[in-house]
Amino acid sequence: MSEKKKITGTQRRYTTKKSIKFMDVAAKVMISLGGLGTIIAVAGVFIFLASVVVPLFAPAEMTPAQKISNIEDKTKQAPLLIVDEFQLSAWTLEDAGASARAFVLNDGETLLRTPVFAEETPQAWAYDSLSETLIAAFADGRIELKNIGFRTRFLLDEQVLPGFLQEMEVGSALPWDEGIVQRTPIGQLRQLKLELESEAHVATEHDGIRLISMINTNSGPVLTYLTQDGVLRIQRMVSRRNLLTGQVTTTVTGGSLQLDLDRRGLPQWLELSGRGDTAFLAWSDGHLLRIDSRNFNALAVAEELSLIPDGKATLTSLSFLIGRTTLVAGDSQGRLNAWFRTRPEGTATSDGSRLTLVHDLGQGPAAVTALAPSTRSRLLAAGFADGTVRTYHVTSDQLLVEERAGQGAVAAVALAPRDNLLAALVPSGLMGWYLDNKHPTATWHTLFGKVHYEGMNEPGYVWQSTGGTDDFEPKYSLIPLIYGTLKATFFSMFFGVPLALLAAVYTSEFLEDKRVKAQVKPLVELMESLPTVVLGFLAALVFAVFVEGQTASVLAAFITVPLAFVVAAYLFLLLPIDKFVRFSRFRFYIIALLALPIGILLARQLGPVLEALLFAGDIKAWLDGQIGTGIGGWFLLLLPLSSFVVILFYGLKVNPWLRNRTSGMTRFGTGMAEIVKFICGIVIVVVMSWIAASLLTAAGIDIRGDFPFTGQIMGTYVQRNALVVGFVMGFAIIPAVYTIAEDALSSVPEHLRSGSLSAGASPWQTAIRIIIPTAASGLFSAVMLGLGRAVGETMIVLMATGNTPVMEMNIFNGFRTLSANIAVELPEAIIYGTHFRILFLAALTLFLLTFTINTIAEVIRQRFRKRAFQL
Structure with a gap:
């Protein structure tokens, strides 16, 4: 077989070794694999990151949990419903605040029914779910504070317990001793029981208390109440325990403010802010009176406004979110709005702030009849007159889930302490749903848009992922x-x-x-x-x-x-x-x-x-x-810009002219001309920068x-x-x-x-x-x-x-x-x-x-x- 000739007709004088051909192919394969591996690695990183990020935007889910119909009518109409953190039991406040009932959440079996105030019915009461404190006022002017809530204890000595408790399997729960007992995943027996404990009582000598509210601060409870004669009082309670006798002495200090209630009558709501520096009075027509209570001895009306600006509805529900800074108002048309104080420049109020409508949560299917804020986040549960229940995330203006609890108005709603259960009382009984809220704080708007957070005068981009208290709201703007x-x-x-x-x-x-x-x-x-x-x-x-x-x-x-x-x-x-x-x-x-x-x-x-x-x-x-x-700062900042302008001008105009003029000069003369040009350029740059800086400063910039x-x-x-x-x-x-x-x-x-x-x-x-x-x-x-x-x-x-x-x-x-x-x-x-x-x-x-x-x-x-x- 003849050897292949080149295009010139000559034969090749050498042959490529097989080893070289092999190495050439191997190098080509390795380079290709390397490039392909790089592409796969980059794609793998992207896929892994995306797999962790995508669930961030998954919608919230709601799964039916409980449906109880065999409960008494007064329980179905209870204005307050509280669920324990383990989703085993709940309690309601009934008989206008006179009694409490704890029951099993799965079947409604009563665990405990007890009078709260020795079978005495208060004239006004309020409950703080965060501190689990109930405050009530009575006809004789007496005010009592009770700590009421579920308490958890572990039954360590199982030998003294009934046999049916000892034989409980992991995860099962049974009622016992006016509480409910559950076997934990590690084998312990945990009991939850509703307990009441008296904290303090105060004889105010002011009868006819119609509205009352309170908060707990580091220095003691702060309470506010309104009497029939239109006098608003805000007081701080300081309790001291005698270490020898164990006797508790409560001292009350504060001030009062006479309100003119002739035109509107008594308000329907009285609320106190989280720091006790503001009290809110609201009427059913939406009118709100904000009281500056920074100095208890000099209370003053700071602001009057309407929570229903268009006046086409009536106010039906009012509640604070966690931290008691954001006030949520619901009306007869099903609208929900969130308000908190801002400090715009030029505000003429006594405390320099004004209540601002910040979040519009939209309109529901019927009048808002019940609100329940979360005790750990900015979630809010709302019940409506047609039996609908919803949960919202207020900061992101999101409606998370919606479900129908039954026919008739929702009397009360409750979120479990871990925000994993929603319960509602309707005329047909109690309905419960398991909640998986996913990640409500993360939306495209909160991550990449301006958000109006509490304490800010206007929306902004903020990253602050941690805080010192539960009242803190995480801010995740990237x-x-x-x-x-x-x-x-x-x-x-x-x-x-x-x-x-x-x-x-x-x-x-x-x-x-x-x-x-x-x-x-x-x-x-x-x-x-x-x-x-x-x-x-x-x-x-x-x-x-x-x-x-x-x-x-x-x-x-x-x-x-x-x-x-x-x-x-x-x-x-x-x-x-x-x-x-x-x-x-x-x-x-x-x-x-x-x-x-x-x-x-x-x-x-x-x-x-x-x-x-x-x-x-x-x-x-x-x-x-x-x-x-600001002249000095503008001067420094404008120096590079002025230098660029002068260099451009020199290049287009001065250099050609100077080149013609110095063409016949010696090297030294040309160099001196260049130095003079340079010095003149520096002077021009300095003057231009200073004039521009002066003009900007004179313009107020x-x-x-x-x-x-x-x-x-x-x-x-x-x-x-x-x-x-x-x-x-x-x-x-x-x-x-x-x-x-x-x-x-x-x-x-x-x-x-x-x-x-x-x-x-x-x-x-x-x-x-x-x-x-x-x-x-x-x-x-x-x-x-x-x-x-x-x-x-x-x-x-x-x-x-x-x-x-x-x-x-x-x-x-x-x-x-x-x-x-x-x-x-x-x-x-x-x-x-x-x-x-x-x-x-x-x-x-x-x-x-x-x-x-x-x-x-x-x-x-x-x-x-x-x-x-x-x-």
Whole structure:
């Protein structure tokens, strides 16, 4: 068989070895598998994150649990229903507050029926489910407080118990000794029993008490009551127990306010806020009277308003949510609205706040007849006149579940302490449902939109996942974390990328000493070996302290160091041509050992001068808004913009004109003309910046104020701030950006460089117009690599910032990034809880953010690469 000839007709003089062919195929397969494995790994990460996040948005579920019809009519009409935390029993307050009945939740069997106040019927009563305290007022003016609720105890000595209790299986429950006993999963016997305990009683000597309310505070109960004659009293009860006799002495202090009730008569509701600083009186027509009770001895009417603004309905239900700050009102048209106090500017009320309608929960199928707030979250159960029951999550304005309990109006609703059971009393009996509320605090709106939380004057983006009390409401907006991530990336790129790219251009195109070049590049690459935790440690404990003490000098360095470089370059131009060529090889040493130290020294000396001229002598007080005007801050901020305008003007107008005028001058004369031009440019930049800063300040625009999208640009100084993070993270991304950029520049074909120089272009013109456009794809890749490093950085931002999720571009304040937030909070999050899944959503957001940026960057890089091939 003849050998195959080449196209020229000659035969091949060699054959490829089988081993080489095998290695070629193996390499191709391995590279393909590697690429495929990378795709699978990235897809796997995405799928895993998504699998944890998707259940976050699952709808709530409601499953039928109990249906009891064999209970007495007065129980079906009881105004108060309480369920125990283990979903075994419940109790109701009946006979107008005179008696209580505990019963088994599955079949309605009575466990205990007892008079609460020795068979005496109170004139007014109120129950606080959080503290399990019942307060009642009687005809003789006496007020009694009772602690009533289910108590849990474990029956440890089973030998003395009846045999049917000893033989109980795990999970089973039986009534015994006026309570209910259940075998726990670990084999213990747990008994729940309704118990009453007298806390205090007070003889007020004010008969005719019609409405009463109370709260428990750290210093004792605070109660308020309204008498028939229209006098509102708010009092604090302090009880002291004699350690010798055991006798309890109760002292009552407070004040009163005479109300004019001639027009509307007695109100139907009286409520007291969680701190006791406000009392609310409401009438059935929706009129509400808010009493300022911060000083019990000087009660005053703070505000009057209508809870039904359109006046087309009557108020049927009123209740506080947990914390007793948000007031929920239901009316005869089935509408539910939530109100709480805000503090708008210019409010003329006595306490500077006003009650604001914040949450509209929509309209139900009939009049609202019963409300039951959760004791652990912002859930609310509501019953309607047609027998419908609903649960809402108030903060997110969500209707979670809805079910029909039966015919007729709902007399009372109850949420179990763990929010896992909903019970309702209707004319046909008791209905119960198991609840799986999923994650009601997490919606697209609460995660990425503005939410009006309690204590805030207006909606905002807030991340605050933990609090000190049960009254706290978790806030899960990811926007501050995304904002902090972008802020950290911006300042680190702002500091690091220009230095890295300029250093790469210098070492590739202008550093003529090959020996120095061979040493500089490995030295810069060695910077990348520093652990980020070490950089974060140095930033937090060294750099942050230094910058705080030398803030003005650090700001001055942004001016003096570049000026020192430029002045050194202009002075270098004054040298004769032979000396210029001779000393060109020492430019690196001149920059590193002469210009840079001079710039730093000037910054150290000019810092106090700059502080005195621009910041009234104290930059910290100026940033805090205590002294001075905004001119100094605007001046510094406008310097780069003014410099860009002047450079553009010089390039278009001044440089061509000056080139014609200096064409016949000596080198020294040309250099002096350039120096004069430079000095004039500095003067123009300073004047332009100062005039613009003065105009902005005269227009009332202070740089220390809040701006849309950016928040404060300059504001209160915090030691661990974005300035420090920008320095250190910029230092961290320089090696990667520099290395890839320098390799891209050095890879430009030498004939392009030689052709440009031979055509008469200067090295600078060659670099700007030939080398950089050709290496644009590589330079862009270097920048994108630095961007990816900055976006995902964790330890530096974790240690060097205040880690506060604030939304402002103030370089003197901190922030919190997505990655740092995950590192801080994930170890403490309950697995598969709302917080846990939202942290995974933060990780998914960071994943999608970097994936999107890298995809766009790759598209742009490919475009640059095609243009480079065309050169």
